[in-house]
Each structure stands twice: as structure tokens, then as C-alpha cells.
Amino acid sequence: MSDDLTALLVKGSLETLYMVGVSSLFAFAAGLPLGIILSVTAETGILRNKPLYSALSSVVNVFRSVPYIILMVALMKPTKWIVGSSIGINAAIVSLSAAAIPFVGRVVESSLREIDPGIVEAAQAMGAGAGEIIRKVLLPEGLPGIIAGFTLTIINLIGYSAMAGVLGGGGLGDLAVRYGYQRFMLDVMISTVIIMVLMVQFIQIVGDKLAVLTRHDRNG
Amino acid sequence: MIRLSNVSKIYRIKDPGTSETRDFYAIRDISLDIGEGSIYGIIGRSGAGKSTLIRCVNMLEPPTAGRVFINGTEMTALSPGALRAARRKIGMIFQSFNLLLNRTVYGNIAFPLELAKWKKSEIRDRVREIASLVGIEGKLDQYPARLSGGQKQRVGIARALANKPDLLLSDEATSALDPQTTKSVLRLIRDINEKLGLTVILITHEMNVIKEICDSVAVLEDGEIVEKGPVQQIFTNPLKKATKELLTHVIRSELPESFTGLGFRRLPSGDSDLVLQIWFFGDIAAKPVVSDLVRKFDVDVNILVAHIDDIRSVPFGTLIMRLSGEDKEGALEYLLGMKLRVEVMGYVGRSDGITR
Numbered sequence A: 001m002s003d004d005l006t007a008l009l010v011k012g013s014l015e016t017l018y019m020v021g022v023s024s025l026f027a028f029a030a031g032l033p034l035g036i037i038l039s040v041t042a043e044t045g046i047l048r049n050k051p052l053y054s055a056l057s058s059v060v061n062v063f064r065s066v067p068y069i070i071l072m073v074a075l076m077k078p079t080k081w082i083v084g085s086s087i088g089i090n091a092a093i094v095s096l097s098a099a100a101i102p103f104v105g106r107v108v109e110s111s112l113r114e115i116d117p118g119i120v121e122a123a124q125a126m127g128a129g130a131g132e133i134i135r136k137v138l139l140p141e142g143l144p145g146i147i148a149g150f151t152l153t154i155i156n157l158i159g160y161s162a163m164a165g166v167l168g169g170g171g172l173g174d175l176a177v178r179y180g181y182q183r184f185m186l187d188v189m190i191s192t193v194i195i196m197v198l199m200v201q202f203i204q205i206v207g208d209k210l211a212v213l214t215r216h217d218r219n220g
Numbered sequence B: 001m002i003r004l005s006n007v008s009k010i011y012r013i014k015d016p017g018t019s020e021t022r023d024f025y026a027i028r029d030i031s032l033d034i035g036e037g038s039i040y041g042i043i044g045r046s047g048a049g050k051s052t053l054i055r056c057v058n059m060l061e062p063p064t065a066g067r068v069f070i071n072g073t074e075m076t077a078l079s080p081g082a083l084r085a086a087r088r089k090i091g092m093i094f095q096s097f098n099l100l101l102n103r104t105v106y107g108n109i110a111f112p113l114e115l116a117k118w119k120k121s122e123i124r125d126r127v128r129e130i131a132s133l134v135g136i137e138g139k140l141d142q143y144p145a146r147l148s149g150g151q152k153q154r155v156g157i158a159r160a161l162a163n164k165p166d167l168l169l170s171d172e173a174t175s176a177l178d179p180q181t182t183k184s185v186l187r188l189i190r191d192i193n194e195k196l197g198l199t200v201i202l203i204t205h206e207m208n209v210i211k212e213i214c215d216s217v218a219v220l221e222d223g224e225i226v227e228k229g230p231v232q233q234i235f236t237n238p239l240k241k242a243t244k245e246l247l248t249h250v251i252r253s254e255l256p257e258s259f260t261g262l263g264f265r266r267l268p269s270g271d272s273d274l275v276l277q278i279w280f281f282g283d284i285a286a287k288p289v290v291s292d293l294v295r296k297f298d299v300d301v302n303i304l305v306a307h308i309d310d311i312r313s314v315p316f317g318t319l320i321m322r323l324s325g326e327d328k329e330g331a332l333e334y335l336l337g338m339k340l341r342v343e344v345m346g347y348v349g350r351s352d353g354i355t356r
């Protein structure tokens, strides 16, 4: 493989890492509070609020039911307005975040929902307020599930970012399409696939490890 | 002192048949006075409303009507903030322990102290102190998943006691434990009650638990209190059917079926034998009642059922016996004159094969 190609692969990898990294950060920063609000306002939550829950839940469902590729196209206008361009890696970050935030919200909600309501009730009986319950009970008890959800989110984002590449988003996906597919350069195609597989493997292993390290609710 | 006055909890439930909603009284018009430092038991079958009642005390379930006072504070009238502060002085333990699974034993016991804003160093000392009081000091670094049921409940108790509460609520705290462990956990609660003068309200469906540690007991049936009083009184002189049924598990006071099949007669006929049940409590249990009877009167005594036990180290028991011979009535008179509860169950013909 020529030095040119190696440089291309490095550049593509860095772009992918950048897109996935930044959109993951946005996804966690907004998805975590979203998930907390969903879980505490739900029917069984500590701050039950049916209108708020229904409203948020519907929005989340809408975003989650739109396939990413369509979301990306649909968001072109607002993207241009936010980052100044509707293509490129910064543009991709907008649609990647928009896809990942509702996903993280649901993942967080379902992790918190799995916590035994008896534990929350015990905290209430001890005089804990809503904020204390969120900080000291829900988040620590739900942490392993949240970490597993984050891991899944990042892996999904790696896949989506390749799709974004097809629409001129840059990164490994872009590379695979332009060189591997359009110019029949099989080595580029294979290299990008290998790099992406390695990235996914790495994230999965680290995520699993963290989830295990933070999980103490099983005997073993 | 804890006072409940006319407390009711109503749930709106959907009638499965008509799908209309209607009011359902989980508890109805409950009034109770619970003395400081006592262990008050509330017993009833599943669905009687026990959990609802105890949860009304700390407002986990705000009553629909009625008022709850704890040491003069009206719980039912507190603002949310004041209620949280009041709850910090009420410990609660649960059937399923409800420990934080991602915190160590230390972290669990420290939890209520963090809520009460104790200093780190004070928390450390208090956790150590309370852990050794409940006998869990060797497990402070363990996570709950690694503990046995009895150990988990000890952690639950330590957590409930950490912030020096005035009141301990226990909702079936021993129901998930084996009999041996149940005994040791109950003994721990008793010890703490004596050492710290802590008032305890304890819910159970087992009379054994009441017998083991309670001073007073209220019997709950279909959301209402049907009978209440000191434990000895309820055990030795239960008035209501619900109470008697709950007691049959602790006191075998019924004739075995091979006897009941014979049929009692209400009135004596010819030289039929008298079957009676006596209940005794306290000193009298130590007296040789039966041998006195045989010595003083011309009767033979055949004991059919005997049960002796103790309520907090005061002996009590029951005997079902068959009297035959000339002076049965005199013997009965004699028994009635003693401090015993005597119940004539009936008469059986001499030839009926009760004697074996």
C-alpha cells in the first residue's frame, strides 16, 4: 500500500474518531438528562408528570423511528443554519447527535427503570428528596446499564458516521465509497472495514469492562 | 408517643366486571395509641392492609382521611421539607431489605447520615459503632449481593438506626428469613428496643413473631382493627375469630381429627365424660393443677392435647383433657375457681373410643 493511501486512511480514521467523539459527547450531555427526566416523570417515577412524559416520549419516538439516512437529509437545512454548511464532518455531527440523543435518553430511562422501586422507596422513607434520589440512588444503581447503553451508542455512531460519509461527510465511510467503491480499490475497501471493526471491538471491550467494574448487584 | 386517629386510606380501583371505578378502603378508620418505648405488633392476613397502615405512619402513603401524630408532630400536616426532616428520625426496615446494591455495607449504613448532612469523620465513627451493635462489623467492605438474608437485614437495621431515630417501622422484616435467622433478628430488635428505648411498630402475618417480641398487638382484618391489647391477653383470651385463626399456628389448641369425628354432645348423658380446655398463663403454669385435680376429686384425667410455650419468658399454655369419674362437676368447679380460663368443649360417651 502506498504512502498516499496510508495517509488517506489515517486522515479518514481521525475524521471518524472526531465525528463519533464529538457527537457522542453531545449525545451523553443531552441524552442523560433527557433519560433522567423520562424516568422520573413516568407513571412509576418519583416526580410523576404525565403531560411532560407524554410530550418528551413522543418526540423521542419520532426521532427514533426515522431511519438515520433520512434524518440526515431532513436535517440538511437546519444543519446549514447551525454549522454553516450542510456537508462535511461538522455537518455530520449535527445529524449524528440528533439521532443519538433520543437513543441515549431511552437507554438511560430503561436502565433507571430496572432499579427495584423498593430501593427508591427506602430512600424516600429515609427522607431523601428528588435530587438526592437521582444523584445518590438512581444514577449509581443504574450506572452499569447506563455504561452499557453508552457503549452501544458509540458503536451505533461509528456505523452511522460511515453512512454520513456517503453524503460527503468525510471519514472512513467517505473513503470506502470514493476509493473502494467508485475506483474499485479493493485494498482501501478492506482496510476501512478492518479499521472500523477494530474500533467497534475496542469500544465494546472497554465498555464491557467498565460495566463489569461498576456492577455489584450480582453475587460473583 | 404515636397516635393514629381515624386513619383511612381509600384507593380508587377499577371494578373488573363493570370497568367502573369505585372506592376501596385499604384501611378504614384506624385509631391506635402506641406508647413510647414499646414494641407494637400489627398482624393480619395477606391483603388485610398492614403495609398500607405502616406506610401511613411515615406518609409513604398519605392517608385519605384521619391524622397521624408522632411525638406531638402531626405528620399529616407537614410541608414536604418538614416531612423529609421528620422521616430522617424514623427508621424503616423491609421484607426485601431494599439495600443499595451498588454501595457497600459501609455505604448503605452511611446513606441516611449523608442525607442528614453528617460530617465525613462522624459518619465513619457512627457506621462502625452501629455496625458492631448489629454484628456486621466484619462485612463493611462487602456488597449486599454477597451477604446472606440475615446479614442483609442486619445491614437494613443498622441503616435504619444510624441517624438515631425515635421510631422504627418494620414491614415483614423477617418474612424472607428462615426460622433460626428470624429468631436472631427479632432478638436484635428486642435488644435495641431495650438498649435505646426505641419505639417499634412491627408488621407481620405470623403470631410467632408477635409472641417473640411484642408488648401489644392489633389484629387487622379487611382494613379494620378487630381486636387489640397486650400480647398476653390476646394470646390467652382471644375474642375474635380472626385472632383465633391466626393463633392456631402457634398454639395447637384443636383436637386432632380422630377425636372431632366422634361428635360432642352439649349436655351430659348418663355417665358421659367431660372434655374441657384450660388456658393458663404465668405462675399457674408451674402449679401441679392436674395432679391436684386427681388427688382432690374422684376423677380420672386423660390429657388429649397439651401445648406449652412462653411469651417473653412468661409461660403460657393450653390443655385439652377428658375427665371421667364421679366428681367431674366438682373438679370443674375447682378449675373455674382458679385463675384459669376454662372452656367446656362438650361431653362424650364413655364408650366412645377417645381414650387410647
Ligand SMILES: Nc1ncnc2c1ncn2[C@@H]1O[C@H](COP(=O)(O)OP(=O)(O)OP(=O)(O)O)[C@@H](O)[C@H]1O
Binding pocket: B011, B012, B013, B024, B025, B026, B044, B045, B046, B047, B048, B049, B050, B051, B052, B053, B205
Ligand atoms: N396502590 C394501590 N391501589 C389499589 N389498591 C391497593 C394499592 N395498594 C394496596 N392496595 C390494596 O389494599 C389492600 C391492602 O394492601 P396491603 O399491601 O396493605 O396489605 P398487607 O396486609 O400488607 O398484605 P401482605 O401481607 O400481602 O403484604 C389490598 O387489598 C391491596 O390490593
Ligand SMILES: [Mg+2]
Binding pocket: B050, B051, B052, B172
Ligand atoms: Mg404488606
